[in-house]
Amino acid sequence: MTHATSPPRRRVTPxxxxxxxxxxAFVAPNVALIVAFTYRPLIVNVYYSTLNWTLGSPTAIKVGLQNYRDFFASGEAKTVLITTVVFTVCSVGLSMALGLLVAIALNKRLPGAMFARATVFAPYVLSGYGVGLTWLYIFDPNIGALSAILRSIGITSPEWINDPHWTLTMVIIVYVWKNLGYAAIIYLAGLQAVPTDLLEAASLDGAGPVRRFFSVTFPLLSPTTFFLMVTTMLSSLQAFDLLIALDRQGRGAKTLIFDAYLTGFKGASQAGASAAISTILFVILVLLTLLQLVFLERRVHYR
Structure with missing residues (x-):
């Protein structure tokens, strides 16, 4: 009769x-910083969301989930959520689609290609608030450069700043312009990693440029597309600097994060309600990330 023997324990050698x-020594400082500046504020924010607290007040009243109920019961919640969805879908979709087209154009061995790549990527690293102020003057219906161009061809400029319906369109245009370079550079790296022998084999089989792109290149770009979809979606949901520069009062581009700011720092300064909106945004970010990892990653073809 044989007896099962336990595996030998590893000795702790010097x-x-x-x-x-x-x-x-390398990990502990990073973990401490993440805990102190990410997880602790997150937990504190969730606690604040259960309080009826005015910013700066020395006292607060525990109200449980009342702030969440008040937000979803308010007539503004539907508008804020729809605005967030429209802004996210349009900004992510346009940034990725146009970024891919720009990447294809930049993936050429032409004189000045490096300068063109740097020019396309430059807006991404600029200050979002500064970019927003610059474009605010461009879109100004009275003195803006765009209105002058439209008047020269007999078209009246829309009220980009004053009309809530046009404000969201303006914000999306500027956001896509600023973040287009990020998607283009990431896609460019993916395009340069596509094996040339596969493209040559497809060409020998009679596949034209369009057929080669959709049958060979684009499927091989699925890891890049998946990465961009996750990162750009998270970034757009947290976009704030452009919004506050272009739409200070939240008339037409009031997304969840912008609504949290206005609720907590403007008007009645309801810090508890603002924390509840921030918590809702955090839950949405986590759920979207998990859904993409579970369902979309299955369609990714890793080489």
Whole structure:
């Protein structure tokens, strides 16, 4: 009769101990910073969302989930959520689609290609608030450059700033312009990683440029597309600097994060209600990320 023997325990050798100490020396400061500046504020924010608290007041009243009920019961909640969805879908879709087209154009061995790539990427690293102020003057219906161009061809400029219906369109246009370079550069890296022998084989089989792109290149770009979809969606849901520069009062581009700011720092300064809106946004971010990881990643073809 044989007896099952337990696996031998690993001895803690001086070398292994030194490796663990080096590991802790590199990891511990990062973990401490993440806990202090990410997870702790998140937990505190969830706690604040259960309070009826005015910003700056020394006292607060516990109200449980009342702030969440008040938000969804308000008539403004539907408008804010729809605005958030429209802004996210349009900004992500246009940034990725136009970014792919720009990447295809930049993926050429032509003189000045490096300068063109740097020019396309430059707006992404600029200050969002500064970009918003610049475009605010461009879109101004009275003194803006765009209105002057439209008047020269006999077209009246829309009230981009004063009309809520046009304000959201204006914000989307500027956001796509600013973030287009990010999607283009990421797609360009993906295009340059596509094996040329596959494209040559498809060409020998008689496939034209369009057929080669949709049958060979685009499927091989699925990991890049998946990465961009996740990152650009998270970025658009948290976009704030452009919105506050272009739509200070939240007349037409009041997304969830913008509504949280206006609720907490403008008017009655309801910090508890603002924290509840921020928590709702966090839950949406987590759910969208998980859904993309679970369902969309299955369609990704890793080489």
């Amino acid at each position: 070398r292994r101990l030194r490796e663990w100490l080096v590991f802790l």
